[in-house]
Amino acid sequence: MVEESQPLGGKIVTKPFLVLAALAAVGVVLMLYRYLYGLGAVTNLSDGYPWGIWITYDVLVGTALGCGGYAMALLVYIFNRWEYHPLVRSAVLTSVFGYTLAGVAIFLDIGRYWNGYHLFLPWYVNFNSVLVEVALCIAAYVGILWLELAPTVLEGHQDNPKAQRARQRLERWLPVIVALGILLPTMHQSSLGTLMIIAGYKLSPLWQTPLLPLLFLISAITMGFAITVFESILSSLAFKRPFETPMIAKVGGVMVWLIGVYLVIRLADLLLRGAPVFSSGFLSSMFILENLLYVVPLVLLASPAYRANLRSLFVASSSLLLAGSLYRFNAFLVGYSAGPGWTYFPALPEILITLSIVALELMGYLYFVKRYPVLPKAEHV
C-alpha cells in the first residue's frame, strides 16, 4: 500500500471527551435501573409498540451508519478503486463502533437477555425467522470488523515484534476477511428490511413492500458512503487537518448514482402497488419529508462542479444520513401501528441511554484516531 496512516497523537482526555464520559455514565446508571426494574421502568414501550428507538436508532440506524467500512470495501476491493484506500481505515473504525454498540443495545432491549445465547444453539434456532438471519449475521460481522481493524492496532505497536508477526499473518487472510466483510452486511442490511414483511397490514403501504430488503440494502450502502464523507469533513475540521476534497467529491459522485437507482425503484414500487402516497395524512407528510431528504443530495451533487464544494458535500451527506435514518424510523415506528389507541414517543431515560451509546462510540473513535494509525498522513493528502 502506497499511502501511509499515522496516529494523531495528543491528549486523550480532553474537555469534549469528559462531556461524553459524563453522558455515558448517566446512561450506565439508567441501564442498571432497567435491569433491576424491567423495560417498562425506563422506556415508553408497550404491547402496541414493542420496538422503540433502541431497535430503530441503535440497531437499524446505528448499523446503517456503520456501513462506511462495507461501502468503502465494496468500492476499493471489488470495484478496484484503490484511490479511495486512504478512507478505508477511518471508515472501518466508525463501523466497528457502530456495530459493536448495536450489539450492546440488543442486549439492553431483549427482555430475557440471559437466554440470549440460544441464538447460537442449533437446537433452539428457528431458521424460518428473519431475526435469526439478522442476529447471526450482525454477530459474525462484529467479529469480522474487529479483524479488519486489528492490523491498524497492531501497526500501532511498531516496537513489538510479536504484534508485527501477528499483523503479517492476519494480512495473508485479508481477502477472506474482506470478502466476508462485504457478504455479511449485504445479507443482514437487506434482512433488516425483511423483518417488517411479517408485520403485514400493521405497516402502512407507503413502506410495506416485498422490495423492503432491496431498498434497505441500497439505502444502507448509500448511507455508508455518506457517513464516510461526513466523517472525513468533520475530522478534518476537528483535528485541523487538510480536507480530503477531491477524493470525497468522487465518493459524492458514486452516491448520486445510488440515490438515483434507489428513488427510481422506490417510486416505481409505490406506483405499481398504487400506494396512497398523498392521502395518508401525517404519514404522507413523513413520506414526503423522507424522500425530499433524498432529493437534496441528488440535486446538490448532480454536477461535478458542485461536488467539489465542501459545503454542498457536507449538506448533501448530512441530508442523506437523515433521509436513510428517517426511512428506517418510518418503516419501523412511524408507519407501524398495532391499531387505534396505541402511541409511542421515547421516554427521557430511553433517549438518554441511546445518547450514552452514541457518546461511547465517539469516545472510542477519538481514542483510536489519536492512539493508532487510522487517518492518512497529513502531507500525503
Added chain:
Amino acid sequence: MGLSRRDFLKVAAGGSLVAASSFSPAPLLARESKARLPEAVGILYDATVCIGCKACMAACKEYNHLPPDHSTPGSVWDNPLDLSAKTYNIVKLYKNGTGQTKDQAINGYSFIRRFCMHCVDPACVSACPVSALTKDSTTGVVKYDKGACIGCRYCQIACPYNVPKFQWDQAFPQIKKCQLCDHRIAQGGYSACCEFCPNGASIFGNVQDLRKEARRRLALKPGEVAHYPLHRVDSQDVRHRIVTPYLNHIFGEREGGGTQVLMLANVPFQDLGLPPLPDESAASQSETLMHSLYKGMIAPYVLLGGLFYLVYKNTTKQDLP
C-alpha cells in the same frame, strides 16, 4: 486499474442472484400457507349467542392463575381494558348510535371475545428466532416456552391480532398468551372459557366439527327455534333458542391462512376490531422471501466465492482470468 466489463459481469452475476429473487414475480421457492391439521382443536365463538357475562374471563383467570388487572381507570376489581400479560381473554363491547338492538351494526351493539386465534400458519411461530413459540403438531395449539424465549418481542410485531403480551413491569419478563388451556387438555379436559360459558357462545372441539357447526348455524332461518350445543361441539347438553340473523361469514375460515378459533357475528368483523386479512398467511410471505434468498445458503456461498475471487485478484494485482 479500473473495473473491466468482464469483472463487472462477474460481480453482477453473483449479486443479481440475491437481488433477483426479491424482484421476481414468481418467487423461486414459494412457501404455501400451511394446511389445517386433522386433529386440530379450537373454539367456535358466536357473538349472537354471547350475553357478555364474562364468565369466560373469570374462568380463564382462575385456571391460568392470572392476577387481577386494573387497567380500566378507577377499577377496584379485575377490570381489564384490553388483553395484557395479566389477561389472556377479554369480552369487548361494540356500540353504535343509540345502541338499542343486539347484534345490529347501526344503532345496535355486539359482544366480541378476543384471545389467541391459534392460527393455522402462525406469524409468531415463524418470527420467533429461538423456537419459544411452537405449534403443537397434533392439537395445533400455539404454545410458549419461557425457557427458550429471549424476550425480543418480534412475535408482537408479527401477530396480526396483537395477542402475545410482554411483562413490561418485570425484571425477568415473559411473553403471555392464551394456550387454549393445553395444560387442561393434557389431563383430558378442555378450555376453561368453554367449560364455564353458560350460554353456548363459546364451544370447544375439533376444528372440522366446529366448521360444520358454524356452517349449520349460517344455514338456519332467523326466527325459528334451533339447538345450540353447550361447552363442547360434540356435547349432548344442548339448549334451544330462537335464531337471530348472522352475517354470512365465518371469521377465521380463511383469514391469514385460517385460524383454529372461528367466529360468527352479525356486525361486520372489522367493526368488532378484527383486522381484514388476505387469505395468504404473513408467515408464508416472509418465509418465501427468506427461503428464496437463503435456501441451502447457495446464493450467499456463490456471492462469497465471487467476492473472494475479486478481492484476491485486486489485492494481489494478479492477472487472473
